[in-house]
Amino acid sequence: MWRQPRAILWAAAGVAALGFLVALEIAARRYGLPGPVTNQAREVIFAPKSGPLLYAGMALMMVVLTWRQRFIAAGVAVGIDVVFVLVRWAVGAKVTDGHPFGNGALWVILGYAVIAVTRRTGAERVLLLKGVGLGLLLVAGRKTGDAWLLITSKTRPTVLDQYVATADHALGNPSWLVGRFVAATGPIGAHVLDYVYVQLAVAAVVVALYQLRDVAAERRFPSHHLVRTFLVIGLLGPGIYMIFPVVGPVFAYGPGAFGTGGEHWAIASLWPHTPPPIHPHAMSFDALTPRNCMPSLHTAWATAIFIHTRKGPRVLRWAGTFWLIATLGATLGFGYHYGVDLVAGAVFSVTVEAALRSLDRGWDRSGTLLVAYGTVVFAALLTSYRFLPVEMAEHPWLCGPLLILAMASVVYGFVRTTKQWETSTGTVQRPEPQPALA
Secondary structure, eight states, rough: OOOHHHHHHHHHHHHHHHHHHHHHHHHHHHHHSOOHHHHHTTTSSSOOOOOOHHHHHHHHHGGEEEEEEEHHHHHHHHHHHHHHHHHHHTTTTTOOOSSSSSSHHHHHHHHHHHHHHHHOOOHHHHHHHHHHHHHHHHHHHHHHHHHHHHHHHHOOOOHHHHHHHHHHHGGGGGHHHHHHHHHHHHHHHHHHHHHHHHHHHHHHHHHHHTTTTTHHHSOOOSSSOOOHHHHHHHHHHHHHHHHHOOOOOHHOOOOOTTTTSOOSSSSOOTTSSSSOOOOOOOOOSSSSSHHHHHHHHHHHHHHHHHHTTSSSSSSHHHHHHHHHHHHHHHHTTTSSSOHHHHHHHHHHHHHHHHHHHHHHOOOHHHHHHHHHHHHHHHHHHHHHHHHHHHHHHHHHHHHHHHHHHHHHHHHHHHHHHHHHHHHHHHOOOOOOOOOOOO
């Protein structure tokens, strides 16, 4: 079995992922902080940073289980969490950071990993290990992202916010406009958008659970699903942060309407009431704020959710649309991103999705051209933000529509190409006419 190409590919991917985690662990410890492996290991005992995410990971793992096994696993997880809460209460340990629950979900995931190795054989062992790996990958992705953000803040002392803010004049400074609108809605609107922004991964798990609903019955995973796109976006995106470091309007241009921001590192207190000046240059920033704006990965992830809900029932399609719109509103309204970040994030997401679908169905001319075109457009966007921001700001009626047109062209190419793929796959050859029986 291990000589088969797919098995070799999975083994190589596992070794590469392990090496990547070890490298991030070493890099984080160089700066005196625990890395993703340490942070994940401590959540076996200590209060987890995100309890809902751990339960979402457990839900992904349970797609390979029967309904009876799912109820038992959920009950065990809740029971373990109750014990942890009682023990913390008895010893007076207060949860000051994170959630008081979630340890039980992690214990159940790890427990099924042990069961797969010791109590399962053959295809059943492989299927259960895939389920465990899927759940752990979602959780590890969060820890890996935290380590990446730490590295960006430590290794990129200067940021390019003034270039991006200048280029954003071509779109009419949408972060400034939406920021004033969100502030005007008061605490209710801000809380709703904040919940959507923070729980994006949980929304992705809901969509993935729908896509993986038949795994337990069919005893196999579908060839492509949302979790794959989510993980690849999270893996590639931070690398672009290193190339194009940006902190965001609320940090670079003042504390903003919600009382958080760059404080003394900000250029001035301009966001969200006063548009930034058109005089870009690189600026120094602190060693704590992540350089995690270009491209907007929240936009990329929300776009992926939107794409993967198009084949679902009506409720799921509406939910995908709402989550995309609300995520765009949160990224702009809280001052976390500029408008041009969102354009780049959408192009990035569609290109990654096209590449994964091409990899799944086999590369052909249409898939190769689509991925190449999306890559070129994405590179052109970042290049224009860096080297042509003043020209973009001085000619907004020309450059603004060009930005939207470039993004729309990638989306249109994706829609047209994927429809052609579905048509060719769904075409059934008509049987040749047979001679009539005498």
